[in-house]
Amino acid sequence: MGRPRPLLSRLAIAAGLLLCAGAPVRAGAADGVAPFGPARTAGSPTGMVVAATSQAAAAGAAALSAGGNAVDAAVAAAFALAVTYPEAGNLAGGGFLVVRQRDGEVLALDFRETAPAAIRSSSFLGPDGKVVEGASTRTGLAVATPGTVRGLEAVHRRLGKLPWKSLVAASARLAREGFPVTAGLAKHLVSERAVFAPHPESLRLYFPGGRPLAEGALLVQPELAGTLDAIAERGSDAFHDGPVARRIAEFVRSEGGGLTAEDLRAYRPVWRKAFSFDFGRWRLHTMPLPSSGGFLLASILGQLSRVGWTPAMLETAEGAHLVVEAERRAYAERNRWLGDADVVDVPLGKLLAPGHLDVLARSIDRAKATPSAGIDGGLGGPAERPETTHLSVATADGEAVSLTYTLNGVFGNGSIVPGVGVLLNNEMDDFAVAPGRPNLFGLVQGTQNAVRPGARPLSSMTPLIVLEDGALRFVLGSPGGSTIPTTVLQVFLRAGPGGRPLAEAVAGVRLHHQHLPDVVDVERDFPAGTAKGLRSMGHVVKGREPIGMVHAVERAPDGLLTGAADPRGPGVPAAPPVRQAPR
Numbered sequence: 001m002g003r004p005r006p007l008l009s010r011l012a013i014a015a016g017l018l019l020c021a022g023a024p025v026r027a028g029a030a031d032g033v034a035p036f037g038p039a040r041t042a043g044s045p046t047g048m049v050v051a052a053t054s055q056a057a058a059a060g061a062a063a064l065s066a067g068g069n070a071v072d073a074a075v076a077a078a079f080a081l082a083v084t085y086p087e088a089g090n091l092a093g094g095g096f097l098v099v100r101q102r103d104g105e106v107l108a109l110d111f112r113e114t115a116p117a118a119i120r121s122s123s124f125l126g127p128d129g130k131v132v133e134g135a136s137t138r139t140g141l142a143v144a145t146p147g148t149v150r151g152l153e154a155v156h157r158r159l160g161k162l163p164w165k166s167l168v169a170a171s172a173r174l175a176r177e178g179f180p181v182t183a184g185l186a187k188h189l190v191s192e193r194a195v196f197a198p199h200p201e202s203l204r205l206y207f208p209g210g211r212p213l214a215e216g217a218l219l220v221q222p223e224l225a226g227t228l229d230a231i232a233e234r235g236s237d238a239f240h241d242g243p244v245a246r247r248i249a250e251f252v253r254s255e256g257g258g259l260t261a262e263d264l265r266a267y268r269p270v271w272r273k274a275f276s277f278d279f280g281r282w283r284l285h286t287m288p289l290p291s292s293g294g295f296l297l298a299s300i301l302g303q304l305s306r307v308g309w310t311p312a313m314l315e316t317a318e319g320a321h322l323v324v325e326a327e328r329r330a331y332a333e334r335n336r337w338l339g340d341a342d343v344v345d346v347p348l349g350k351l352l353a354p355g356h357l358d359v360l361a362r363s364i365d366r367a368k369a370t371p372s373a374g375i376d377g378g379l380g381g382p383a384e385r386p387e388t389t390h391l392s393v394a395t396a397d398g399e400a401v402s403l404t405y406t407l408n409g410v411f412g413n414g415s416i417v418p419g420v421g422v423l424l425n426n427e428m429d430d431f432a433v434a435p436g437r438p439n440l441f442g443l444v445q446g447t448q449n450a451v452r453p454g455a456r457p458l459s460s461m462t463p464l465i466v467l468e469d470g471a472l473r474f475v476l477g478s479p480g481g482s483t484i485p486t487t488v489l490q491v492f493l494r495a496g497p498g499g500r501p502l503a504e505a506v507a508g509v510r511l512h513h514q515h516l517p518d519v520v521d522v523e524r525d526f527p528a529g530t531a532k533g534l535r536s537m538g539h540v541v542k543g544r545e546p547i548g549m550v551h552a553v554e555r556a557p558d559g560l561l562t563g564a565a566d567p568r569g570p571g572v573p574a575a576p577p578v579r580q581a582p583r
């Protein structure tokens with residue numbers, strides 16, 4: 001159980017008062033460090049949505065107050081993000097969601113992009129047999145077959161309550177009428193200008209008159225509005241089939257890619273059994289393959305439970321060392337063995353077998369770092385700026401949706417399809433385009449994750465739902481590429497076994513290790529004593545920031561909800577208005 005909240009804060013939550021929007025509840029993590037300040041929080045006795053923009057959180061909250069369920073809220077918020085958060089919100093990307101229904105049933109939906117039928121690993125090689133720089137991130141070849149629109153439709157068809165049209169039409173309006181550019185988006189347009197430079201349609205929209213849209217300028221997207229109108233009317237076929245699909249395919253071909261209208265038409269999301277396991281009295285529900293998130297959490301937590309990790313070790317060098325060593329081993333296996341289990345054989349059972357976890361745990365030296373080179377060979381590499389987005393929804397009666405979706409790189413491959421108004425993904429880079437060569441996230445992966453027609457690239461996205469003693473407790477997830485599972489892990493360890501309020505766990509300082517490069521990444525203000533302790537055990541500790549951007553909801557045993565948006569990003573919690581009881 002979490003530490004009891006201060007009385008005042010509980011009363012405020014019970015009264016449904018919005019505690020956020022510039023009025024942070026806490027000054028920072030109590031005994032940890034909150035390098036980016038406090039999380040933005042809000043309380044509600046009924047429902048909560050946390051997303052990257054105020055419009056998306058509000059769209060989700062509006063769906064809840066219109067009588068919709070958590071799925072309606074997530075669908076409305078995801079469409080609003082496609083309009084208001086072009087960095088990662090999308091129609092032409094893909095993702096995962098885990099949903100918990102009121103009766104406790106948990107389902108997982110995979111709407112991850114797939115490799116177009118005509119693309120092979122060799123498509124990315126030049127005449128010299130070497131990978132063409134940027135081919136998997138900046139060209140038409142980077143574009144994988146999108147899954148978002150089919151995915152949102154699939155979850156809504158199965159579990160939604162409100163009319164589809166009403167959920168999508170609100171975002172079409174937002175695209176048509178425009179919304180004021182946020183400080184964050186204005187900054188990203190400037191910092192990512194090079195990404196847009198080869199793409200006239202993107203320049204026309206984001207750099208009118210050659211100048212980047214400034215904070216407060218209205219971003220109006222009539223083409224995107226038209227596409228959303230069509231989706232509102234005719235469902236996902238309006239995107240995946242017919243004129244829109246043909247325009248997307250023609251455009252991608254003109255940019256040197258191989259995506260066809262048939263790839264778009266044939267795309268299907270897949271309902272999967274959630275990846276579920278226990279850690280003490282906590283039950284974790286997250287994504288199975290092609291996300292590596294479930295495997296990584298289970299392997300790391302399985303190792304920690306075997307090396308005697310306890311919550312008292314949180315924020316100590318000893319605890320950080322054990323976490324890093326478990327991460328190192330789990331990521332080495334991820335990169336070597338994991339891929340799309342529908343297409344290649346993945347020995348997941350062996351990797352997570354108790355005996356194997358015993359072996360991994362025994363190989364951890366409690367006092368000394370194990371060099372990654374001793375576990376597996378390979379190279380590390382630099383990372384470009386990535387972006388993904390996560391949204392969390394929970395209701396007092398125990399419904400939850402944890403949804404992470406992405407274009408992969410920030411603004412995907414940077415191109416907007418003329419007449420359609422959507423940014424295209426560069427998800428092909430999540431494959432091991434050339435096994436052994438580091439990708440955008442510095443991940444060094446093997447042939448299990450090579451490009452195969454129709455396969456889904458291995459992902460790190462880890463939408464998570466956590467129960468405590470059988471009751472819904474936390475909903476969370478994050479962007480951050482390869483750092484997603486370790487971000488989610490640290491928030492869980494602090495808020496779950498560590499007993500901290502979720503908002504503090506979200507704000508707390510983070511570290512990350514992914515086997516290769518053999519470095520412990522730490523954020524600013526990482527406690528000097530812990531870093532010194534890690535170095536004395538032989539770890540290379542390097543600054544990097546920020547790590548992740550968590551959007552989370554905590555549900556107290558009495559059903560009260562607290563939304564927490566990471567101070568590392570622009571996210572916002574929103575709740576449906578509390579109805580006053582008639583006097």
Ligand code: DON
Binds near residue numbers: 408478480
């Ligand atoms: O699926 C994955 O693992 C990546 N495409 C996620 C990209 C990402 O998180 C970028 N965000 N910061």
